Amino acid sequence: MGDGRYIKHMAFAVKDAKAAVKTYQDFLGVATNVKIDDFPKSRNRVAQFWVGDVEYQLCQSLDDDGRFAKWIKERGYEGLHHICYAVPNIDEALADAQAKGATLKECSACKVKGSHVHPEGWVAFLEQEAGGIEIEMMQVYTAEELEQYKKVKGI
Numbered sequence: 838m839g840d841g842r843y844i845k846h847m848a849f850a851v852k853d854a855k856a857a858v859k860t861y862q863d864f865l866g867v868a869t870n871v872k873i874d875d876f877p878k879s880r881n882r883v884a885q886f887w888v889g890d891v892e893y894q895l896c897q898s899l900d901d902d903g904r905f906a907k908w909i910k911e912r913g914y915e916g917l918h919h920i921c922y923a924v925p926n927i928d929e930a931l932a933d934a935q936a937k938g939a940t941l942k943e944c945s946a947c948k949v950k951g952s953h954v955h956p957e958g959w960v961a962f963l964e965q966e967a968g969g970i971e972i973e974m975m976q977v978y979t980a981e982e983l984e985q986y987k988k989v990k991g992i
């Protein structure tokens with residue numbers, strides 16, 4: 838967008854992350870050694886890979902009432918669940934959006950509304966969708982901020 842914003846990741850709700858990634862490998866040249874991790878806190882299994890500069894996350898709930906399972910159940914199909922936009926300053930980006938009527942949505946993993954720490958940066962979600970797609974914003978940590986996050990978390 839020329840103002841320091843870019844797509845950090847696109848997250849897709851899928852029923853089976855391992856099965857879903859195969860299409861990308863067979864048809865789109867995605868490497869066969871894609872990282873598929875289980876996240877105990879959010880109860881998700883995520884296949885993560887890049888197409889060009891864009892990070893894809895194929896997200897499978899590990900529980901029937903999980904965030905992505907519920908999304909699929911409500912709509913009846915798998916699909917693009919949210920886009921995470923990297924912003925230069927999340928407090929400013931949220932203030933701008935809120936001044937125009939945006940409201941904050943609770944992070945389903947952390948049960949927190951508004952900007953809060955995640956492994957890669959400060960994130961926040963909006964109640965409003967853009968073209969039917971949930972909006973996540975992230976101020977990605979600098980190298981120093983990432984070190985600080987790891988120190989606080991003991992990792």
Ligand SMILES: [Zn+2]
Pocket residue numbers: 944945946947948949953954955960
């Ligand atoms: Zn969170």
